[in-house]
Amino acid sequence: xxxxxxxxxxxxxxxxxxxxxxxxxxxxxxxxxxxxxxxxxxxxxxxxxxxxxxxxxxxxxxxxxxxxxxxxxxxxxxxxxxxxxxxxxxxxxxxxxxxxxxxxxxxxxxxxxxxxxxxxxxxxxxxxxxxxxxxxxxxxxxxxxxxxxxxxxxxxxxxxxxxxxxxxxxxxxxxxxxxxxxxxxxxxxxxxxxxxxxxxxxxxxxxxxxxxxxxxxxxxxxxxxxxxxxxxxxxxxxxxxxxxxxxxxxxxxxxxxxxxxxxxxxxxxxxxxxxxxxxxxxxxxxxxxxxxxxxxxxxxxxxxxxxxxxxxxxxxxxxxxxxxxxxxxxxxxxxxxxxxxxxxxxxxxxxxxxxxxxxxxxxxxxxxxxxxxxxxxxxxxxxxxxxxxxxxxxxxxxxxxxxxxxxxxxxxxxxxxxxxxxxxxxxxxxxxxxxxxxxxxxxxxxxxxxxxxxxxxxxxxxxxxxxxxxxxxxxxxxxxxxxxxxxxxxxxxxxxxxxxxxxxxxxxxxxxxxxxxxxxxxxxxxxxxxxxxxxxxxxxxxxxxxxxxxxxxxxxxxxxxxxxxxxxxxxxxxxxxxxxx
Numbered sequence: 106x107x108x109x110x111x112x113x114x115x116x117x118x119x120x121x122x123x124x125x126x127x128x129x130x131x132x133x134x135x136x137x138x139x140x141x142x143x144x145x146x147x148x149x150x151x152x153x154x155x156x157x158x159x160x161x162x163x164x165x166x167x168x169x170x171x172x173x174x175x176x177x178x179x180x181x182x183x184x185x186x187x188x189x190x191x192x193x194x195x196x197x198x199x200x201x202x203x204x205x206x207x208x209x210x211x212x213x214x215x216x217x218x219x220x221x222x223x224x225x226x227x228x229x230x231x232x233x234x235x236x237x238x239x240x241x242x243x244x245x246x247x248x249x250x251x252x253x254x255x256x257x258x259x260x261x262x263x264x265x266x267x268x269x270x271x272x273x274x275x276x277x278x279x280x281x282x283x284x285x286x287x288x289x290x291x292x293x294x295x296x297x298x299x300x301x302x303x304x305x306x307x308x309x310x311x312x313x314x315x316x317x318x319x320x321x322x323x324x325x326x327x328x329x330x331x332x333x334x335x336x337x338x339x340x341x342x343x344x345x346x347x348x349x350x351x352x353x354x355x356x357x358x359x360x361x362x363x364x365x366x367x368x369x370x371x372x373x374x375x376x377x378x379x380x381x382x383x384x385x386x387x388x389x390x391x392x393x394x395x396x397x398x399x400x401x402x403x404x405x406x407x408x409x410x411x412x413x414x415x416x417x418x419x420x421x422x423x424x425x426x427x428x429x430x431x432x433x434x435x436x437x438x439x440x441x442x443x444x445x446x447x448x449x450x451x452x453x454x455x456x457x458x459x460x461x462x463x464x465x466x467x468x469x470x471x472x473x474x475x476x477x478x479x480x481x482x483x484x485x486x487x488x489x490x491x492x493x494x495x496x497x498x499x500x501x502x503x504x505x506x507x508x509x510x511x512x513x514x515x516x517x518x519x520x521x522x523x524x525x526x527x528x529x530x531x532x533x534x535x536x537x538x539x540x541x542x543x544x545x546x547x548x549x550x551x552x553x554x555x556x557x558x559x560x561x562x563x564x565x566x567x568x569x570x571x572x573x574x575x576x577x578x579x580x581x582x583x584x585x586x587x588x589x590x591x592x593x594x595x596x597x598x599x600x601x602x603x604x605x606x607x608x609x610x611x612x613x614x615x616x617x618x619x620x621x622x623x624x625x626x627x628x629x630x631x632x633x634x635x636x637x638x639x640x641x642x643x644x645x646x647x648x649x650x651x652x653x654x655x656x657x658x659x660x661x662x663x664x665x666x667x668x669x670x671x672x673x674x675x676x677x678x679x680x681x682x683x684x685x686x
Contacts, residue, residue, distance in 0.1 A: 114357060114370040118144040118338075120670055121358055121371040122378060123345045123411070126154030127321070127656050128638025129378035130328035131214065131663030136373075137335035138217045139671040144369060145337060146360055148344045148406040152329065153263035154380045155403050155610050155639070159321035160279075160451070161247035162653035163222060163660060167208040168245060169215075170224035176242030180204050186230065186237030187650060194426060194646030202619035202665070203644055203658055210664035211245075218331035220324075221248040229576040230651040231476040240575050244652045246279065250323035252316040254330050261341060262326060263404070264314060268438070268448045268513045274314030275305040276322060282453065286509065286516065287584070324656070343367075348375065348414050348634065355418065355633035373670035374633040377623070378663060381611035381639030382409030383430060391429040391613065392606075393485045395495040400435040400607040402449050411615055411640035418634065419625045421616040423642030428612060431649060432481030434497075435607030436512045438529040448513050450499065450604060451477050456571075456580035458592030459505030461557055462604070464494045467540055467549025469557065472569040473499075474577035474590045478649035481606050498543055498601045500550075502594040509582070512602045531601040539599045558593035566591060610655060612643040621666035635666035 119141035122133045129145060137143045145152070166183045183204055188195050214220045228244035252259045264274075271277055277285070281301060284294040305315045318326050333339070343362040348355050349370075357370040382388055383401045385408030392399065412422055434450045454460055456474030464470050464487060471483035471494075487494030499511060507517040514521040514530045524530035533539035536554055540547040560566050564587035572578055572590030581589030615623045615636040622630040636642075638659040645654050 113368065115367045116144070117370040117372065118142045119371070119373045119674060120144070120376065120667065121146060121369055122376045123358065124154060124377070124379035124638065124640070125152035125325075125339070126156035126378060126380055126638055126659070127324055127328070128641075128659035128663035129154070129376070130325060130332055131210070131660045132376045132378060132635075132637060132667040133337050134218045134328050134332040134335070135214070135664050135667035136670060137332050137337040139667070141373065141671060141674065143332065143337040145332070145339045146343050146345055146358070147339065147341050148379070148410070149263070149404060150342055151261055151263040152339060152341065153322070153325040155407065156321050156656065156659070157263040157325045158265045158269065158402065159609070159656065160652070161319070161321035161324040162225075162656060163211070163245045164243050164651045164653035164657040165207040165211055165245060165661070166204050166243060168211055168222070168224070169208070170222060170245060171242040174224055174242070178239055178242050182237040182239070183243070184237070186235060189235045189237065190232060190648050190650045191646050192427070192648075196644055196646075198619050199644040203661055206665060207657060207661040210661045214328075214660065214664060219250070219327040220331070221327065222246065223248050227579055228652055229574075229579055231479070231576055231649060233575045247320055247323045249278065250318045250326050252318045252322075252326055255326055258329065258333060259316070260313070262322065262329070265322060266446055266448070268446050270314070272305065274309070275301070276315055276317060276319045277301070278319035279452065281319070345379075345410060345414060348418055350418055353632060355631060371633065373674045374635055374666070376663070376666050377411040377414065377615065377634070377636040377640040378638040378659075379410050379640055380404065380407035381614060382412060383407050383608050383611040385409040387412070388611070391611070395485065395493060395606060396489070397496050398605050400437055400447050400605045402433065402435060402447060402607060402609050403611075407610070407639070411636060415615045415623060415634075418631060420623050420631060420634070421626045421628070423613045423616060426613055426643070426647035428482075428647035430608040430611050430647070431478060431655060433477040433607050433609045434480050434484065434604045436529070436602050436604050438513055438524065438527060440527070446513070447607070449477070449607065449609065450512060452580060454499060454501075454509055454511050455480065456577060456590050457505060457509040458561075458582055458585045458588075458590060459594055460499060460501045460509070460511065461553070461594065462497050462499050463545060463550060463553060464497050465545055467546040467551070467553055469553055469568060470494045470497070472566070472571050472573070472577070474571050474580050476576070476649055484606050496603050496605045498545060499604055500539070500594065500599065500601045502599050503596040505592065505594070506600050511600055514600070514602070529602065532598045534597050534599075536594075536599055539601055543601050543603070554594055558595060561588075561591040561593045564588040564591055610639045612639070612645065612647040614640045614642040616642050617662070619665075620669045621662040622669065635670070637663040637666055
């Protein structure tokens with residue numbers, strides 16, 4: 106690691122956090138609550154990163170919420186499950202730190218900040234039949250939050266894409282979606298929806314969007330409110346350009362801001378939590394090439410800055426992961442003005458009765474109700490010489506469209522004609538006509554539907570097992586029996602949406618130890634440099650065991666990094682060393 110001449114610092118803080126997602130704000134809020142001077146540096150014009158547009162769920166063992174609910178789980182069970190899913194890349198030190206300190210981090214953050222999670226009543230791990238898996242107890246969902254508590258900063262919070270909102274600005278969570286799907290048959294759901302609409306209507310009298318925040322937006326708002334209340338500063342439109350190093354230790358960072366360069370000292374350390382590299386130029390070299398577009402949900406600012414900064418100080422990065430990304434199928438709408446809107450197909454359509462996915466041959470290739478990560482793995486596995494599975498098409502009939510919608514298309518009574526006119530949603534009077542319109546083999550689709558419909562009437566998917574485990578059924582329609590995921594596609598008209606391979610972020614990042622301290626290529630910690638979130642090489646090694654497996658570790662190791670810095674700064678010897686540097 107090369108040393109440079111002693112810089113003239115323009116600013117001095119105890120901690121500099123690069124990025125503003127969940128891991129970044131966990132570190133910033135924790136450090137600020139310890140009385141440390143904190144600077145958050147965000148390249149974008151809005152804060153929140155990918156976390157702000159995520160589902161906000163956290164996957165953590167042994168939370169207070171789980172214990173209060175009487176959940177029977179054990180660290181050993183979680184280790185067995187992760188060993189089975191992660192495989193050869195299993196890192197015992199990092200997994201143990203996550204299992205043993207994850208609930209400690211959550212407990213601390215909920216005691217000292219406005220962070221609040223609730224236990225999901227039912228949320229199976231993504232591979233529920235594997236040893237050590239659970240149907241309940243590890244997945245937590247964000248409690249809604251009033252965005253007005255951010256004050257003037259509310260306008261700076263990253264807003265989810267329009268397709269993830271109702272009426273252009275109303276946020277909903279998993280429970281809300283179920284109520285909207287059920288309002289025609291449930292007075293309780295109707296009342297729930299009417300209250301949400303009334304609140305949203307009042308908000309729009311004075312706000313550009315609804316202030317009732319849910320999911321990832323609420324997660325970021327809660328942590329940010331706490332960090333700001335404790336004095337943390339936020340620089341937007343500011344990019345970290347280089348780490349400042351002396352005698353092998355990271356002392357600070359050079360930040361491009363307002364046309365100039367600020368040299369910022371970080372007495373305790375720099376935390377890299379800039380969201381990974383899924384939207385950067387290096388992304389294409391780290392994923393399979395299908396010859397068709399790949400659509401990332403990551404903000405454009407997630408361009409791999411941490412890998413570049415780390416490489417300049419001899420930091421090691423992950424190798425040989427099961428996948429370098431957390432996959433998700435994504436569709437895209439091109440608006441009349443040329444703007445493109447992406448929609449991740451995570452929970453609202455694939456698993457529902459009357460929905461299937463087919464390739465260009467008109468054939469199914471996957472259990473549509475398995476996890477989004479698994480779904481895209483199946484898209485990548487298609488034989489290119491036979492047309493492959495990427496892109497593919499989600500297809501449904503009128504009954505499914507009316508009940509559940511498809512992608513950006515909303516269920517009845519919404520009129521989706523604009524999506525049809527835009528070429529996003531395709532409609533036809535028969536399966537053969539639909540296949541011809543979208544470039545799928547008509548006879549292949551007809552044969553697929555004959556087999557699938559026969560299975561659906563029996564309630565058993567003999568080809569791929571859709572609805573065959575607890576996770577599948579959880580993602581389906583619990584009111585539909587005997588299989589919550591199966592119904593024949595038999596009522597015209599028929600609908601289709603083109604779906605591409607996509608991702609929710611990158612998994613490969615800087616190697617760290619259990620203290621979130623970045624390691625050099627010899628395996629030694631680099632003093633003063635930490636990584637968390639998607640800038641930290643994922644302990645899941647590119648696998649996806651359950652809901653919230655990015656945010657759970659992100660919160661945990663962001664907290665661990667800040668605690669480690671606070672402990673170092675409190676130690677007299679550490680303070681002396683820092684003053685000498």
